[in-house]
Amino acid sequence: MTEPEGDPLLDAAQRMLEEPSRGTVSAWPRAVALLARQRLEAALGELWRARLPGAEQLTMRAQLACARSQLGPELAGELAYTWHALSRATHHHHYELDPTREELATLLSAVRRLVGQLRAPTVIAAAGTVPARTVPAG
Amino acid sequence: MVGGALVDELLELLAESDLPDEVGDLVLAAVEGKASLESLLSGGPSGSSRAQARAVSRGETPSAPELATDEPVAAAYIEEIAIEGFRGVGPRARLQFEPAPGLTLVVGRNGSGKSSFAEALEMLLTGTLLRWADRTRVWQEGWRNLHFDATTEISATFRLDGEREGLVVSRSWRAGEDIDASWPPLVRGARRDWEQLGWGSALDRFRPLLSYSELSTMFSSRAAALYEALSAVLGLESLDGARRILRDARLERDRRRRNEKETRSALLADLRECGDERASRVATLLVRRRPDIAAVLDAAGGRSGAHADALVPLATLELPSPEELVERLAEIESLQERIDTLSAGGSQRLDALAELLEAALSFQSAHGAPPPSDCPVCGAPARIDDSWQLRTRQQLDSLRERSRDIRDARCQREEAIAALHESLSSGTAGALAAGRSAGLDTARASAAWEAWRRLLGAGHDVGLPAEAADAAVELLDALEGVRDAARNEAARRREAWSPLQERVHRWVGLASEVQRDEERIRRLRVAERWLDGALSTLRRARLAPVVGEARANWSLLRHESSIALGEIELRKQGMQRYAAFDVTLEGASASAFGVMSQGELSALAISVFLPRAMLPGTPFAFVVIDDPVQSMDPAKVDGLARVLGRAAGKRQVIVFTHDERLPEAVRRLDIPSRIMRVQRRARSKVEIVASAPPSERYIQEAEAIARDGELSADIAARVVPGFCRSAIEAACAARILRRELAAGRPYVEVEERLGSLTTLHTWLAEAFGLSSAQGQEVNQRVRNLCGDGAVQLLRIVRAGAHGPVTIDPLELVRSTRRLVDALQDGRRPAG
Numbered sequence: 001m002t003e004p005e006g007d008p009l010l011d012a013a014q015r016m017l018e019e020p021s022r023g024t025v026s027a028w029p030r031a032v033a034l035l036a037r038q039r040l041e042a043a044l045g046e047l048w049r050a051r052l053p054g055a056e057q058l059t060m061r062a063q064l065a066c067a068r069s070q071l072g073p074e075l076a077g078e079l080a081y082t083w084h085a086l087s088r089a090t091h092h093h094h095y096e097l098d099p100t101r102e103e104l105a106t107l108l109s110a111v112r113r114l115v116g117q118l119r120a121p122t123v124i125a126a127a128g129t130v131p132a133r134t135v136p137a138g
Numbered sequence: 139m140v141g142g143a144l145v146d147e148l149l150e151l152l153a154e155s156d157l158p159d160e161v162g163d164l165v166l167a168a169v170e171g172k173a174s175l176e177s178l179l180s181g182g183p184s185g186s187s188r189a190q191a192r193a194v195s196r197g198e199t200p201s202a203p204e205l206a207t208d209e210p211v212a213a214a215y216i217e218e219i220a221i222e223g224f225r226g227v228g229p230r231a232r233l234q235f236e237p238a239p240g241l242t243l244v245v246g247r248n249g250s251g252k253s254s255f256a257e258a259l260e261m262l263l264t265g266t267l268l269r270w271a272d273r274t275r276v277w278q279e280g281w282r283n284l285h286f287d288a289t290t291e292i293s294a295t296f297r298l299d300g301e302r303e304g305l306v307v308s309r310s311w312r313a314g315e316d317i318d319a320s321w322p323p324l325v326r327g328a329r330r331d332w333e334q335l336g337w338g339s340a341l342d343r344f345r346p347l348l349s350y351s352e353l354s355t356m357f358s359s360r361a362a363a364l365y366e367a368l369s370a371v372l373g374l375e376s377l378d379g380a381r382r383i384l385r386d387a388r389l390e391r392d393r394r395r396r397n398e399k400e401t402r403s404a405l406l407a408d409l410r411e412c413g414d415e416r417a418s419r420v421a422t423l424l425v426r427r428r429p430d431i432a433a434v435l436d437a438a439g440g441r442s443g444a445h446a447d448a449l450v451p452l453a454t455l456e457l458p459s460p461e462e463l464v465e466r467l468a469e470i471e472s473l474q475e476r477i478d479t480l481s482a483g484g485s486q487r488l489d490a491l492a493e494l495l496e497a498a499l500s501f502q503s504a505h506g507a508p509p510p511s512d513c514p515v516c517g518a519p520a521r522i523d524d525s526w527q528l529r530t531r532q533q534l535d536s537l538r539e540r541s542r543d544i545r546d547a548r549c550q551r552e553e554a555i556a557a558l559h560e561s562l563s564s565g566t567a568g569a570l571a572a573g574r575s576a577g578l579d580t581a582r583a584s585a586a587w588e589a590w591r592r593l594l595g596a597g598h599d600v601g602l603p604a605e606a607a608d609a610a611v612e613l614l615d616a617l618e619g620v621r622d623a624a625r626n627e628a629a630r631r632r633e634a635w636s637p638l639q640e641r642v643h644r645w646v647g648l649a650s651e652v653q654r655d656e657e658r659i660r661r662l663r664v665a666e667r668w669l670d671g672a673l674s675t676l677r678r679a680r681l682a683p684v685v686g687e688a689r690a691n692w693s694l695l696r697h698e699s700s701i702a703l704g705e706i707e708l709r710k711q712g713m714q715r716y717a718a719f720d721v722t723l724e725g726a727s728a729s730a731f732g733v734m735s736q737g738e739l740s741a742l743a744i745s746v747f748l749p750r751a752m753l754p755g756t757p758f759a760f761v762v763i764d765d766p767v768q769s770m771d772p773a774k775v776d777g778l779a780r781v782l783g784r785a786a787g788k789r790q791v792i793v794f795t796h797d798e799r800l801p802e803a804v805r806r807l808d809i810p811s812r813i814m815r816v817q818r819r820a821r822s823k824v825e826i827v828a829s830a831p832p833s834e835r836y837i838q839e840a841e842a843i844a845r846d847g848e849l850s851a852d853i854a855a856r857v858v859p860g861f862c863r864s865a866i867e868a869a870c871a872a873r874i875l876r877r878e879l880a881a882g883r884p885y886v887e888v889e890e891r892l893g894s895l896t897t898l899h900t901w902l903a904e905a906f907g908l909s910s911a912q913g914q915e916v917n918q919r920v921r922n923l924c925g926d927g928a929v930q931l932l933r934i935v936r937a938g939a940h941g942p943v944t945i946d947p948l949e950l951v952r953s954t955r956r957l958v959d960a961l962q963d964g965r966r967p968a969g
Binding site: 009012017018020021024025026027029034037087090091093100101102 | 799863
């Protein structure tokens with residue numbers, strides 16, 4: 001994973017949501033979801049590096065599990081929910097259609113909020129240990 | 139509906155039947171119209187109906203309005219629907235279609251604006267939305283788009299078969315205008331206006347716009363509603379109308395018959411009360427069940443009829459005036475006095491004395507001694523001498539004179555009495571009897587009459603007894619009284635009779651007509667019954683194609699449902715009409731309607747109403763269905779795809795749907811179709827994009843993003859891999875579906891399985907039929923399929939979902955395409 005580039009990602013996603021460019025004229029829902037998810041994952045990775053180094057190598061499933069103990073159920077819950085929603089939007093589905101503009105806008109603002117919360121000093125606290133097994137990120 | 143063809147069918151049915159000609163003519167006249175039927179019934183030319191009907195069917199005569207051949211309207215396809223400021227659409231958006239038979243799917247989430255297009259078409263053509271039908275006003279308020287405040291407009295372009303110029307139908311509303319303004323729609327092109335187009339009634343009957351709400355309630359509305367929905371489209375209204383005309387004509391005449399009966403009984407009652415002789419005679423005749431009208435007319439007579447009336451003798455009785463009577467009585471009185479005077483001493487003694495004297499004289503002349511002689515009787519000496527003879531002759535003469543006078547007076551008196559009697563009695567007895575029979579109260583007069591006669595009889599030749607004068611006066615008075623009564627009564631009867639006579643004449647008119655009607659009513663009844671039967675036959679025949687199609691559709695749609703669809707019939711039982719659907723569960727004889735699920739009912743509705751919208755006679759070459767999948771089982775989607783595909787062979791079928799199931803099925807089953815996606819952006823800007831199969835679409839999108847100059851390279855690098863991954867997942871999905879469904883796995887199970895696949899790895903494993911644990915196997919298979927590069931691709935694509943990659947995005951896209959093609963066995967699904 002690369003270093004987070006901060007708000008440029010979210011801003012780009014926001015732009016895509018509001019004004020389609022030629023390339024994204026029908027692709028914007030999925031593209032926006034991809035960028036948003038990447039931003040969220042980056043923010044989480046940043047948190048692990050400061051607080052629980054090595055955790056950023058785990059699968060998202062494992063990371064979200066860690067988040068529960070590290071961040072408390074409420075924050076972790078919202079994190080998980082938002083990530084899963086964005087994930088669904090980025091994968092192919094047999095019959096489900098792309099999310100609507102409203103749904104993406106909600107998710108995007110959730111990501112912004114979460115990113116801010118993950119940076120907050122109270123969250124970055126004592127270090128923990130890294131679980132023994134690592135599995136390739138999927 | 140072509141009038142000529144219908145008449146032909148009817149003529150054929152008539153020819154096959156054994157209906158008598160007169161009755162058949164009634165049927166044909168009724169088909170021509172009420173005026174024709176009435177003219178035929180009132181004795182117009184018979185037989186001309188048939189000839190005329192044949193002429194109509196050959197197109198030689200302009201037919202009556204009821205038979206009017208519709209000006210054949212070219213069938214219309216939809217070319218475009220454009221909306222601005224209506225419902226979910228803000229800035230102008232256009233949906234374009236191929237104006238030809240074929241299947242088009244418009245896919246969009248609820249709220250994406252796709253429904254706005256279906257609704258716009260409905261609002262444009264029908265003036266309202268069916269879903270508003272049962273809702274309060276508040277629901278209708280949101281018809282304008284919230285982001286839009288200029289003129290709202292909806293328009294559709296139609297292409298009529300065989301015409302070069304398109305037809306544009308539009309409605310527009312300025313700010314503040316009510317939804318009901320702007321009706322009827324504006325029509326440009328095709329040199330017609332909305333009325334001439336005549337789509338209003340065709341929309342009602344053929345219903346080419348089918349919505350979910352309508353379909354789901356098809357079978358829960360009134361039984362008669364379903365009947366009407368199916369029969370309205372069969373084009374038999376003119377015959378239905380003819381049947382009604384026959385029925386009305388029969389009922390009219392029935393009413394007249396009842397009216398005549400009522401009139402007759404009222405008239406009878408009044409006639410009896412009247413008492414006039416004519417009235418009584420008419421009454422006697424009217425009592426019969428089937429009165430002899432000629433006799434009644436005769437009895438009623440003319441206006442000023444001289445007639446034998448029991449009252450006439452009495453009314454015209456000639457009577458002396460009271461003065462005259464008094465005069466006569468006085469005369470008789472004076473005569474009586476004279477007689478009394480003359481016959482003082484007794485007229486009998488005087489007559490006897492005269493006889494004696496005469497006898498004495500004749501004795502003397504015959505047997506007497508010469509005078510003076512002795513009286514032969516008493517012997518008195520020398521009494522009988524010439525002076526005795528002189529004296530005796532004088533006395534005799536005087537006696538005889540007196541006798542004569544008495545006799546004269548008596549004669550005069552007799553004459554006077556006779557005259558008096560005559561004056562009182564001429565016709566009296568008969569008149570009294572007649573008066574009595576006429577119902578007058580003649581008691582007093584009769585008593586007086588009897589009294590008079592008694593007195594008269596008693597006093598014959600003895601003069602009138604003293605009471606006779608009083609009796610005569612009483613008699614005159616009584617007779618005058620009864621004569622007045624007779625006159626009054628006669629006048630009253632005349633007065634009472636006049637209006638009654640009028641009524642009798644009127645009744646005669648009515649009754650004559652009613653008697654003539656008897657035969658007509660019988661014939662009308664036969665005609666009506668026959669036409670009923672003919673209508674049933676025709677209805678069945680015309681419904682047969684719909685039934686056939688419906689059953690074929692149902693067999694495709696029913697999937698694993700144990701409901702079987704048999705015959706569909708339109709039935710009438712007395713006043714009730716209903717559509718009988720023979721739906722059975724596993725061969726049981728009872729109707730299965732009660733156990734059918736909502737989904738099955740919706741599927742049945744589509745089975746029936748799709749062919750109905752496609753019957754010949756519709757001016758619409760299109761059928762628009764709004765969200766049929768919503769109410770159906772997902773498992774039926776393949777059946778639905780096939781049903782739509784069949785219909786699309788003959789018609790332009792446009793289907794709005796809210797998820798990918800139907801498009802996926804259509805592609806998988808290789809049903810030719812065009813698929814469009816609708817998405818809504820900020821401020822109700824709606825995008826419409828042609829849709830390709832998912833894997834193709836993702837690749838195209840990835841390519842577009844890669845080539846987009848406006849996006850930064852970093853962004854592109856972050857986003858393209860995700861699309862590539864989705865493209866591979868989609869290719870896997872198509873492969874899995876095809877394989878599993880061909881192997882007979884239930885649709886719902888396969889769908890569930892697909893839903894459980896979340897990562898690229900699990901997708902690929904499932905696509906190759908491996909368990910997800912066999913990670914190495916999966917890569918090996920990919921390698922076998924597409925080489926090492928493909929395995930590399932997988933790694934890059936996975937990583938790229940989480941962050942930017944360094945590989946050239948376009949190269950990535952190309953590699954992805956190769957893998958996708960390989961996964962599909964080189965076969966690209968339709969779309």
